[in-house]
């Protein structure tokens with residue numbers, strides 16, 4: 001059989017080129033794979049959901065609560081189809097798996113990115129894959145946001161109103177941009193078909209193409225190697241080949257992951273569309289985006305209101321808070337491979353404590369994002385009495401810059417402590433005639 005296929009498809013050449021690629025065996029390298037498995041589950045469950053979802057905001061009679069012949073209960077077809085999917089056998093479960101996988105994909109991508117950052121895996125020659133990875137993260141978040149709108153319950157409707165207003169706030173071209181993006185003035189007749197197109201065609205195509213490029217580059221440039229590889233065979237690729245060892249490991253992990261997601265989804269319901277009801281003029285108090293966009297929402301919450309005209313365009317607090325300000329941390333992430341001036345990293349994952357400035361800057365960045373996300377809860381912080389309307393913005397702005405600065409210096413101090421202890425250990429070992437093993441300080445990577 002093998003020979004039969006080989007004579008026709010020349011598979012052995014493929015085998016030499018790709019399937020013998022060695023994969024490092026280390027748990028941190030599974031993070032990218034978990035992101036990949038989430039994408040596969042999202043596509044599979046998405047295809048099944050698309051079979052029953054109706055991408056239309058045309059009003060139809062709600063078959064679960066039809067009203068009377070004088071006063072029929074009309075709801076958007078998209079909302080109605082979400083209720084119908086919930087009522088189907090395993091329909092609710094399908095929605096839950098799809099929803100939780102979207103969250104897990106973004107979370108796994110963020111943790112994967114942290115691994116890449118803290119171990120210096122973004123350095124030459126892997127800068128391009130860092131940039132591709134960032135695009136993947138941005139497009140994953142956009143895909144998730146468009147997915148949230150599709151059930152078109154009141155929560156989705158109100159969120160869409162906020163997204164539309166933010167798009168409209170772009171000076172000079174905002175009106176045109178918002179109408180072009182959302183198929184007319186909000187809430188246009190075609191808004192759901194348009195967002196559906198983004199969610200099931202445009203964005204997944206971009207995600208799949210970008211993931212393909214990410215994987216090809218990773219295969220071409222090879223993984224960074226965990227530290228143990230240095231001791232096993234210096235500057236050689238240490239790991240198990242894709243065929244046959246790595247494939248069953250990945251398959252097992254994929255099955256285990258799918259099992260855990262299904263178990264999780266069985267117990268934790270998603271956002272209940274029937275509770276929020278169909279779109280209405282009644283605003284929902286303290287509406288929030290998902291956790292990974294909460295930091296943008298926080299920036300928007302604490303920016304003081306202003307508006308001024310510049311060259312005929314109106315610059316508003318909404319535009320600065322939701323677009324200009326968030327572009328700064330995103331821009332910094334893109335600049336990471338250019339800002340890190342330490343020597344190239346062809347082979348080995350670096351020990352984070354040997355790069356204290358990078359480690360401390362990374363911790364400060366994470367604290368900055370967390371504090372801004374906390375600022376997204378400003379109304380709740382005021383309602384609970386933790387802050388007052390008068391001081392909330394000032395306190396949250398101070399925390400946004402003060403806490404990252406403190407965490408930077410704290411991390412530097414801790415790393416200094418760890419390195420002093422490590423060097424003292426080493427001195428003691430040498431004094432007692434010890435030898436071999438890893439050398440202290442920089443020689444670790």
Ligand code: HEM
Nearest residue numbers: 029032033035036109113121129130133134136137223224
């Ligand atoms: C969102 C979807 C993403 C998927 C599906 C994905 C998938 C993967 C996989 C499977 C690997 C190989 C295993 C590993 O090293 O963990 C990998 C490596 C890599 N990824 Fe991603 N990734 C994603 C996002 C990102 C992000 C957000 C970044 C950084 C900004 C990034 C940067 C990299 C780099 C530089 C490598 C090579 C690492 C090395 O050689 O050690 N990826 N990715």
